[in-house]
Amino acid sequence: MADALPPRAEVVIDLDRVRHNVALLAARAPGIDAMAVVKADAYGHGAVPVARAALSAGATWLGSCSLGEALALRSAGITAPILSWLDVAGADLGAAVDAGVDLGVSSVDQLRGLFGARVHLKIDTGLSRNGCPPELWPELVRAALDSDNEVYAIWSHLACADEPGRESVDRQAKRFAAAYEVAVAAGARPRRHLANSAATLNRPDLHFDMVRFGIAMYGLNPLPQPEDLRPVMTFRSSVALTKRIPAGESVSYGQTWTAGRDTNLALVPVGYGDGVPRSLSDRMDVWLAGKRRPIRGRVCMDQIVVDCGDDPVFPGAEVILFGSGERGEPTAREWADTTGTIDYEIVTGMCRPRVVRRYLGADS
Numbered sequence: 001m002a003d004a005l006p007p008r009a010e011v012v013i014d015l016d017r018v019r020h021n022v023a024l025l026a027a028r029a030p031g032i033d034a035m036a037v038v039k040a041d042a043y044g045h046g047a048v049p050v051a052r053a054a055l056s057a058g059a060t061w062l063g064s065c066s067l068g069e070a071l072a073l074r075s076a077g078i079t080a081p082i083l084s085w086l087d088v089a090g091a092d093l094g095a096a097v098d099a100g101v102d103l104g105v106s107s108v109d110q111l112r113g114l115f116g117a118r119v120h121l122k123i124d125t126g127l128s129r130n131g132c133p134p135e136l137w138p139e140l141v142r143a144a145l146d147s148d149n150e151v152y153a154i155w156s157h158l159a160c161a162d163e164p165g166r167e168s169v170d171r172q173a174k175r176f177a178a179a180y181e182v183a184v185a186a187g188a189r190p191r192r193h194l195a196n197s198a199a200t201l202n203r204p205d206l207h208f209d210m211v212r213f214g215i216a217m218y219g220l221n222p223l224p225q226p227e228d229l230r231p232v233m234t235f236r237s238s239v240a241l242t243k244r245i246p247a248g249e250s251v252s253y254g255q256t257w258t259a260g261r262d263t264n265l266a267l268v269p270v271g272y273g274d275g276v277p278r279s280l281s282d283r284m285d286v287w288l289a290g291k292r293r294p295i296r297g298r299v300c301m302d303q304i305v306v307d308c309g310d311d312p313v314f315p316g317a318e319v320i321l322f323g324s325g326e327r328g329e330p331t332a333r334e335w336a337d338t339t340g341t342i343d344y345e346i347v348t349g350m351c352r353p354r355v356v357r358r359y360l361g362a363d364s
């Protein structure tokens with residue numbers, strides 16, 4: 001970590017933490033398959049390195065959203081089973097067969113022109129999003145069984161598993177059971193999978209033959225109760241310039257903040273062009289020189305200003321924008337709570353051309 005130059009803006013991805021989280025999740029669902037979901041470039045963490053780390057720690061499947069994402073994993077030499085589940089109508093899914101990628105199928109339409117694929121039929125149990133409505137399900141099952149494709153599994157996705165006690169989960173489970181009965185009655189012997197991260201952790205009765213975890217693998221806990229998950233991503237930068245301003249001087253566009261007394265400011269060269277939401281203006285701290293210090297004034301496209309009071313700070317000092325929180329620095333969750341979103345969106349939004357990714361633990 002003794003880099004010659006401090007970073008302008010980088011996300012540090014600790015793959016040992018991915019391994020820790022995957023091992024924990026796989027241990028919660030023993031004896032069955034464990035799918036590491038690496039869609040959207042592994043929630044902003046980098047699909048290929050995360051996939052490799054997850055597979056080395058006990059994941060047996062990978063999940064991607066688009067076929068393009070799945071094929072990129074194959075191009076990188078990854079041979080583990082992959083399920084991909086959402087492409088536009090008319091996409092050439094034949095490439096999936098050649099690459100040995102399983103496909104999620106939600107409609108008879110999606111089966112047309114598909115030969116030799118291994119498919120996972122998706123039943124809509126309550127999201128009204130992807131998935132086949134129950135009234136069309138018997139027809140889809142029949143069409144799939146009559147087609148030249150292998151029906152490997154049936155599956156669905158939960159809407160409220162991160163809110164323990166919501167009756168929605170049980171209602172979805174009932175509909176899932178009914179869909180399974182229909183498939184079996186039609187002569188299929190499919191595997192079943194339903195659980196996301198939250199249900200992997202809190203609904204062992206819904207694990208079936210495989211769990212599919214995303215967010216928890218990145219160390220972000222979807223549940224209210226604590227779990228030994230370790231956040232994988234740290235967003236850091238360094239001080240570009242320091243200055244002292246007298247009381248009465250204001251900071252940044254709109255001059256929304258005015259110093260009540262003489263103070264030292266640190267300029268940090270990251271802004272909304274680098275994934276710092278402008279809505280954090282005057283509302284978030286950074287970790288700088290051993291403590292949390294407030295962002296003053298508006299977040300700009302390329303820079304923020306941090307108030308250091310009378311403490312001496314120097315150009316080149318490390319700045320942690322968010323991290324695991326173990327040192328006291330802000331977390332992705334804190335950013336999300338402050339800006340009215342979820343930590344999923346914060347980390348996934350860190351795919352930015354100016355933000356360099358650096359990996360720790362790549363060779364262990």
Ligand SMILES: *Cc1c(COP(=O)(O)O)cnc(C)c1O
Pocket residue numbers: 037039157195196197198212213214215216222
């Ligand atoms: C994203 C996704 C998951 C993982 O969800 P998490 O809440 O991140 O664990 C699982 N299954 C499907 C179909 C998904 O789209």
